[in-house]
Amino acid sequence: MTQVSVERAVSSEPRVVLSARGIRKDFGGFSAVRNVDLDVHHARVHALIGPNGAGKTTVFNLLTKFLQPTAGTILLMGQDITRTPPDKVARLGLVRSFQISAVFPHLSVLDNVRVALQRPNNLAHQFWRPVSALDTLNRRADELLGLVGLTKERDRLAADLSYGRKRVLEIATTLALDPKVLLLDEPLAGMGQEDITVVANLIREVAKTRAVLMVEHNLSVVADLCHFVTVLQRGEILAEGDYETVSRDPRVRIAYMGTEEA
Amino acid sequence: MTDANPTIRTTLRAEPAVPVSGARIAVLVIALAFLIGAPFFVYPIFLMKLLCFALFACAFNVLLGYTGLLSFGHATFFGGAAYFTAHAVKEWGLSPELGILVGVAGAALLGLIMGYFAIRRQGIYFAMITLALSQMFFFFCLQAKFTHGEDGIQSVPRGHFFGLLDLNDSLSMYYTVTAIFVGGLFLIWRFVHSPFGMILRSIRENEPRAISLGYSVARYKLGAFVFSAALAGLAGAVKALVFQFATLTDVAWQMSGEVILMTLLGGIGTIFGPIFGSALVVGLGNYLATTGFPVTIITGIVFMVCVLVFRRGIVGEINATRLAQKLGLADRSSG
Numbered sequence: 001m002t003q004v005s006v007e008r009a010v011s012s013e014p015r016v017v018l019s020a021r022g023i024r025k026d027f028g029g030f031s032a033v034r035n036v037d038l039d040v041h042h043a044r045v046h047a048l049i050g051p052n053g054a055g056k057t058t059v060f061n062l063l064t065k066f067l068q069p070t071a072g073t074i075l076l077m078g079q080d081i082t083r084t085p086p087d088k089v090a091r092l093g094l095v096r097s098f099q100i101s102a103v104f105p106h107l108s109v110l111d112n113v114r115v116a117l118q119r120p121n122n123l124a125h126q127f128w129r130p131v132s133a134l135d136t137l138n139r140r141a142d143e144l145l146g147l148v149g150l151t152k153e154r155d156r157l158a159a160d161l162s163y164g165r166k167r168v169l170e171i172a173t174t175l176a177l178d179p180k181v182l183l184l185d186e187p188l189a190g191m192g193q194e195d196i197t198v199v200a201n202l203i204r205e206v207a208k209t210r211a212v213l214m215v216e217h218n219l220s221v222v223a224d225l226c227h228f229v230t231v232l233q234r235g236e237i238l239a240e241g242d243y244e245t246v247s248r249d250p251r252v253r254i255a256y257m258g259t260e261e262a
Numbered sequence: 263m264t265d266a267n268p269t270i271r272t273t274l275r276a277e278p279a280v281p282v283s284g285a286r287i288a289v290l291v292i293a294l295a296f297l298i299g300a301p302f303f304v305y306p307i308f309l310m311k312l313l314c315f316a317l318f319a320c321a322f323n324v325l326l327g328y329t330g331l332l333s334f335g336h337a338t339f340f341g342g343a344a345y346f347t348a349h350a351v352k353e354w355g356l357s358p359e360l361g362i363l364v365g366v367a368g369a370a371l372l373g374l375i376m377g378y379f380a381i382r383r384q385g386i387y388f389a390m391i392t393l394a395l396s397q398m399f400f401f402f403c404l405q406a407k408f409t410h411g412e413d414g415i416q417s418v419p420r421g422h423f424f425g426l427l428d429l430n431d432s433l434s435m436y437y438t439v440t441a442i443f444v445g446g447l448f449l450i451w452r453f454v455h456s457p458f459g460m461i462l463r464s465i466r467e468n469e470p471r472a473i474s475l476g477y478s479v480a481r482y483k484l485g486a487f488v489f490s491a492a493l494a495g496l497a498g499a500v501k502a503l504v505f506q507f508a509t510l511t512d513v514a515w516q517m518s519g520e521v522i523l524m525t526l527l528g529g530i531g532t533i534f535g536p537i538f539g540s541a542l543v544v545g546l547g548n549y550l551a552t553t554g555f556p557v558t559i560i561t562g563i564v565f566m567v568c569v570l571v572f573r574r575g576i577v578g579e580i581n582a583t584r585l586a587q588k589l590g591l592a593d594r595s596s597g
Binding site: 064066085086087088090091095096097098102103104105106107111114115116118119123124125126127128129130131133134173177 | 452453455456457458459460461463464467468470471472473474475476477478479485489
């Protein structure tokens with residue numbers, strides 16, 4: 001396996017790695033998402049914001065193929081993934097997190113990360129070998145846990161962690177796959193300030209060598225972290241640009257931020 | 263980032279060695295001694311019946327307990343293998359070990375077919391598809407020539423195991439069954455505690471997350487399904503040799519229901535739970551059969567008590583006690 005990521009010095013030139021053109025999703029007669037064009041760049045943090053029900057999570061599900069778009073095309077590093085199943089998309093390097101914390105609750109913290117490491121290390125299908133065969137993954141797993149500050153919780157069950165710590169664990173698990181494109185659905189929601197700082201720094205750090213697209217409500221984090229912001233409203237793109245531009249847009253202020261926000 | 267945490271490596275605690283629990287070994291030794299000594303105190307045929315059902319329930323538990331799939335069609339593999347083995351031994355004149363092999367292979371094939379269709383759906387739909395397919399197989403067995411319909415395949419010869427061991431002797435039959443049972447249990451234990459089993463657990467815990475980590479969940483589920491079917495088949499094949507017949511009872515839906523009951527009673531997701539569960543159900547059935555009291559009423563009540571009072575099942579509850587935790591009997595991550 002390639003040494004994962006974070007410390008690796010790869011080119012940090014922004015280039016489009018994930019692009020969606022005209023994607024649309026109908027549920028019955030209702031269009032949850034219409035005409036969405038998105039370009040996600042390597043080495044950039046891209047925020048997707050918008051009021052509740054704007055279709056942010058639907059866009060995530062479409063990009064990661066958990067939902068099949070009704071129309072439109074999606075390219076991942078030049079490859080058309082519009083009809084690709086979600087697990088294949090993950091293997092191609094587009095990995096997502098979930099809005100509600102997605103850990104494996106009755107596995108230990110360490111095992112949560114090891115499960116993610118199993119597939120890239122070709123240790124996922126051996127049904128004849130003992131679990132101790134997975135101990136070779138411990139070093140890498142411990143590194144990842146150290147990175148997010150979960151070393152002390154290593155042997156606890158994931159279910160026993162606080163909500164914020166579960167989110168942190170989920171990010172460690174996601175990073176274990178060394179994804180090319182990282183889709184984070186509200187990664188900071190429900191976290192204490194301490195975790196927010198850790199995770200925000202972590203996102204900034206990992207985004208140096210990969211693309212990050214995140215849904216986030218915490219606008220100060222968005223302002224601080226994101227290079228590019230896309231605002232969704234009622235399933236359509238309302239505005240896009242850097243945070244300054246977007247936050248000055250009167251339509252955005254009316255639709256989303258409230259007029260008093262600068 | 264690693265530079266920001268230069269102490270990680272050094273502050274890591276040493277690998278906590280998996281505690282080789284003395285209590286666990288003690289339990290295993292006692293169980294083994296019990297298995298070896300039992301036929302001198304208890305009617306061997308009854309013991310063998312117990313072992314067959316225990317293996318069946320353990321195989322079923324691979325799906326329910328370790329993968330989170332509720333199959334309502336496992337009688338197909340149990341009873342189907344019984345038919346295949348009985349036919350192979352009686353009509354083709356195969357030796358018992360080859361007959362068992364035929365039964366297991368047949369059950370695995372049936373598992374592949376049923377699993378292929380069922381794993382596309384989840385929850386109750388999965389259960390319904392397995393039920394529907396097993397009903398189809400039931401009617402196939404009712405109509406097909408080789409199963410002899412209502413009569414079943416009778417007076418199946420036990421033969422000589424590997425040409426050496428005369429299985430007509432009830433003690434050698436018993437020890438053969440015991441060896442197969444222990445071997446089957448070992449296979450199951452190895453399977454669920456393997457890298458593959460780890461992925462199955464993660465699927466049980468959170469399927470969308472497993473997909474987003476790049477696992478083609480369907481293939482893992484199918485693997486577990488076929489494995490479970492093959493071992494259920496092993497149990498059925500051995501049962502056909504023990505009782506020297508194969509009948510419709512073993513492919514009927516009630517059998518699928520009974521194995522669910524056994525597993526739930528004993529404790530899903532534990533290695534030994536289904537053994538206790540099947541001992542309880544088979545034991546009760548045998549005991550009540552002589553009294554004329556309707557068995558289903560008692561098992562129904564036992565089941566209700568189980569669901570209301572000890573939801574984790576017998577072994578599940580024992581494992582959850584402080585004493586068991588202390589002794590290291592419980593497998594912490596087995597849920």
